[in-house]
Amino acid sequence: MTITHTPETGNALWVYAHPRRESFNAHLLQAGTEALAARYRVQTSDLYAQGFDPVLSDRDLGELAAKPGNIAELAGEAYTRGELPADVRDEQAKLAAAELLVIQFPLWWYGPPAILKGWFDRVLTSGFAYGDVDDDGLPRRYGDGGLAGRRALIVVTAGEDAASIGPRGISGDIESLLFPVTHGVLWYVGIDVLDLHVVHDADSLDAAAVERETTRLRERLRTVDAEPTLPFRRLRDGDYQGTRALREDLLPGRTDLGIHSARRA
Amino acid sequence: MTITHTPETGNALWVYAHPRRESFNAHLLQAGTEALAARYRVQTSDLYAQGFDPVLSDRDLGELAAKPGNIAELAGEAYTRGELPADVRDEQAKLAAAELLVIQFPLWWYGPPAILKGWFDRVLTSGFAYGDVDDDGLPRRYGDGGLAGRRALIVVTAGEDAASIGPRGISGDIESLLFPVTHGVLWYVGIDVLDLHVVHDADSLDAAAVERETTRLRERLRTVDAEPTLPFRRLRDGDYQGTRALREDLLPGRTDLGIHSARRA
Numbered sequence: 001m002t003i004t005h006t007p008e009t010g011n012a013l014w015v016y017a018h019p020r021r022e023s024f025n026a027h028l029l030q031a032g033t034e035a036l037a038a039r040y041r042v043q044t045s046d047l048y049a050q051g052f053d054p055v056l057s058d059r060d061l062g063e064l065a066a067k068p069g070n071i072a073e074l075a076g077e078a079y080t081r082g083e084l085p086a087d088v089r090d091e092q093a094k095l096a097a098a099e100l101l102v103i104q105f106p107l108w109w110y111g112p113p114a115i116l117k118g119w120f121d122r123v124l125t126s127g128f129a130y131g132d133v134d135d136d137g138l139p140r141r142y143g144d145g146g147l148a149g150r151r152a153l154i155v156v157t158a159g160e161d162a163a164s165i166g167p168r169g170i171s172g173d174i175e176s177l178l179f180p181v182t183h184g185v186l187w188y189v190g191i192d193v194l195d196l197h198v199v200h201d202a203d204s205l206d207a208a209a210v211e212r213e214t215t216r217l218r219e220r221l222r223t224v225d226a227e228p229t230l231p232f233r234r235l236r237d238g239d240y241q242g243t244r245a246l247r248e249d250l251l252p253g254r255t256d257l258g259i260h261s262a263r264r265a
Numbered sequence: 266m267t268i269t270h271t272p273e274t275g276n277a278l279w280v281y282a283h284p285r286r287e288s289f290n291a292h293l294l295q296a297g298t299e300a301l302a303a304r305y306r307v308q309t310s311d312l313y314a315q316g317f318d319p320v321l322s323d324r325d326l327g328e329l330a331a332k333p334g335n336i337a338e339l340a341g342e343a344y345t346r347g348e349l350p351a352d353v354r355d356e357q358a359k360l361a362a363a364e365l366l367v368i369q370f371p372l373w374w375y376g377p378p379a380i381l382k383g384w385f386d387r388v389l390t391s392g393f394a395y396g397d398v399d400d401d402g403l404p405r406r407y408g409d410g411g412l413a414g415r416r417a418l419i420v421v422t423a424g425e426d427a428a429s430i431g432p433r434g435i436s437g438d439i440e441s442l443l444f445p446v447t448h449g450v451l452w453y454v455g456i457d458v459l460d461l462h463v464v465h466d467a468d469s470l471d472a473a474a475v476e477r478e479t480t481r482l483r484e485r486l487r488t489v490d491a492e493p494t495l496p497f498r499r500l501r502d503g504d505y506q507g508t509r510a511l512r513e514d515l516l517p518g519r520t521d522l523g524i525h526s527a528r529r530a
Contacts, residue, residue: 019320020323020336048322054379054383068287071284109450109453110449111376111382111445112382113320113321114379114386117377118319118379118380118383121373121378159335159337164509164510166510168510168524170510172445172522176444177445179375179442180376180445184374184375184436184437188436243429244428244429245428245432256441257522
């Protein structure tokens with residue numbers, strides 16, 4: 001399903017990964033895409049409605065399926081040869097056209113639902129999303145690369161309360177739990193990431209809370225273009241030893257994930 | 266595909282999530298299941314070979330598919346009513362029978378491939394894996410619950426080198442990247458977790474390195490029953506404020522994921 005609203009400023013892609021039509025998430029999707037439509041032409045990738053197949057497999061490789069080797073490398077080669085499947089090419093085209101990416105999902109087992117994880121696995125191929133090298137021979141990743149110049153907002157609903165997934169929460173803090181997505185996926189391919197938009201207690205919201213959360217999302221989206229992005233360190237700034245570990249003189253002794261932010265760590 | 270070796274001591278389940286038959290991962294699977302067979306009856310869930318569907322959806326809910334509500338709660342209800350799909354029930358039966366769980370996968374986008382994430386999403390339903398309450402009214406989770414008494418080993422292959430996913434690595438340390446699996450999935454449902462078994466540079470191993478890594482895995486499996494497990498804190502030990510955040514007197518001021526380990530933090 002692709003919802004297209006009236007264009008105003010630029011293009012946005014809203015990737016949505018929730019199975020149920022009558023859900024709170026479906027309500028937020030509707031409100032959020034409408035709110036963005038004031039300034040963006042909004043396309044929606046409703047992964048469940050599309051029946052998106054999240055399983056990266058030999059079926060992604062075209063004629064290269066018979067070739068031995070690493071599947072991620074072969075998918076990159078298939079991209080270059082124009083042999084990726086149509087569903088992957090459609091998603092790549094939507095993403096390539098978007099200046100703003102919104103990714104909305106319920107937190108399942110402290111991460112994205114499989115259908116969304118597989119969207120990353122299949123759509124963000126080498127060649128399309130990463131793999132270039134800069135003039136100094138460094139890979140263009142972590143703050144640079146195939147999708148640089150875009151911004152991303154994650155909208156995540158969690159059954160748990162703010163304390164449970166807060167800084168010392170029993171389940172781990174949500175920023176660390178989603179670091180593989182914010183830093184490992186989005187920042188890796190050059191996309192600037194906004195602060196998470198988290199809805200807590202999402203399974204037990206009454207009507208007033210739904211209204212409050214809907215308004216909060218609308219307000220967030222109204223000013224999202226002016227927001228600062230997360231200060232993850234850029235590979236090209238030299239904070240790392242080549243492509244390996246953080247320089248010893250920076251935040252010496254620390255090993256927490258916060259070291260990968262240059263400010264507000 | 267289910268490989269069954271000769272029984273000796275107990276039952277092991279090896280969950281395997283790699284698409285390619287001629288891969289290094291396939292080689293490790295073969296060597297690993299053979300090594301375990303000296304002491305265990307080993308069943309294998311080869312998710313790609315099985316064509317496992319990782320997408321939790323209304324199809325999981327039997328007659329409850331028409332009912333509104335949270336899909337995870339409804340899947341738990343479907344479990345109780347015996348209405349989960351046959352493929353999910355098969356996986357639950359294999360897991361219920363196993364004392365040792367091995368989960369082997371390549372690191373894709375700093376997490377498990379979608380087909381494995383969906384195995385968690387679909388198989389670990391309420392009722393089966395979690396949802397009980399103890400005598401004090403606390404949920405039986407984080408070190409207790411439906412699957413307590415089992416041990417799990419994660420075998421993960423990474424394209425990156427040891428520095429890149431080490432303690433100050435540019436991609437984040439692998440223990441934090443996989444915390445949503447080790448702590449968020451396995452420990453949550455009561456499974457004791459062993460230190461990660463990580464193979465670095467997995468896309469560029471020469472024959473000697475493959476042999477070395479194969480031997481290292483065999484040796485690891487030979488002594489795995491005697492290994493200490495990760496010292497994640499147990500909910501029932503009172504380190505948390507109910508089900509919420511770590512008590513303020515424990516490791517005050519710290520907010521890194523290491524606070525959830527009671528020793529070696």
